[in-house]
Amino acid sequence: MRESPSSRHAAEFLMDDEGVGSTPRVSVITPVRNACSTLLQTITSVQTQTFPDWEMLLVDDGSTDGSVELIERLARRDPRLRLIRSQTRHGAPAARNLGIRLARGRFIAFLDADDLWLPEKLACQVPRLEAGAGIVFSSYRRISPEGRHLGVVHARPSVQYRDALGGNPIGCLTGVWDRERFGPAQMPELPMREDYAFWLSLLRQGATAEGLPNVLAEYRVSSNSRSSRKFRAARATWGVLHREVGFARANVGFALYVIRSIRRRLGNN
Structure with missing residues (x-):
């Protein structure tokens, strides 16, 4: 082997x-x-x-x-x-x-x-995990390389596996998961969107991810070319979906991903 x-x-x-x-x-x-x-x-x-x-x-x-x-x-x-x-x-x-x-x-x-966490992040999330949630995530703020605020990505109240097939709803810097519940989980070693594939692998086990409305983290947006990064991210998202559910369902999921991306750009998270 x-x-x-x-x-x-x-x-x-x-x-x-x-x-x-x-x-x-x-x-x-x-x-x-x-x-x-x-x-x-x-x-x-x-x-x-x-x-x-x-x-x-x-x-x-x-x-x-x-x-x-x-x-x-x-x-x-x-x-x-x-x-x-x-x-x-x-x-x-x-x-x-x-x-x-x-x-x-x-x-x-x-x-x-x-990236950065706000001081109350773990204090807000750990009690929810102790109460039985398998995954807890939150809203987060996008910031420039210099720290300028660029907007907020709002967390959905809850996410199940089928909800995540339209694009990654969990900001990796915000998610906390209970490994006693999921066992020896590992992140797929992909060139991009490995976090999306990881959350899908946990949600596939029947867990519901609990989203907190609080802004608990700050994601630093890269200074690399936005257009090329978005194209690569979209292609990687389709690749994760194809790997997860096959060609036909990946096309449906990718269409939802595109729609949600447009809605985010218009300011409707």
Whole structure:
């Protein structure tokens, strides 16, 4: 049997926190690759959570810009920060999967190295998870690379599998999921929209994702070409749907995705 990239990745990392033995309630997983310009803000947004029972796994994916040194410096002062250093580059999905395997918490959250959480995020979500929700997500704000507000993406009150076939309704930076309910879930290692494929894989198990109206996170919009990014995102969305439900149903789902994209552009989330 050929070894998967994830399996190879698991054998090619160094962990700097082997003496840490506590079991936090929430594990926050952040892939890091040359993110020094935004990483401090991202880590600080987790450190200032009003819910303190968390760990943050910062999975370095071959950074060369000082990101590792920054994490090491911060982790010396805050043992909840865990640096995991990959010896080779495998991409963000593989880094997240490595984080999932090494996480100690029951509830798993994702946060990219240029995005931010508002201080009350986990305090709002953990009680809903404790009450039995399998996935909890929220509204979030889009911001420019400089931090300028660009608008809000509003969360739906609830999402089931069939609802998600018209496009990804869960902002990856807002979702928290209960791994005791879903077992050893892994993110598909796709070039784009791997988070969408991941949420579909959980919702397919019969879960309902609970959406909170609160704006609890800020998503930093890339300065890359918007038109080319939208085309690639649309193509990747169709690819996820085709992989999930086949050609005919993928076409129907993609049509819904296009309609919802137009509605968002017109300001009707």
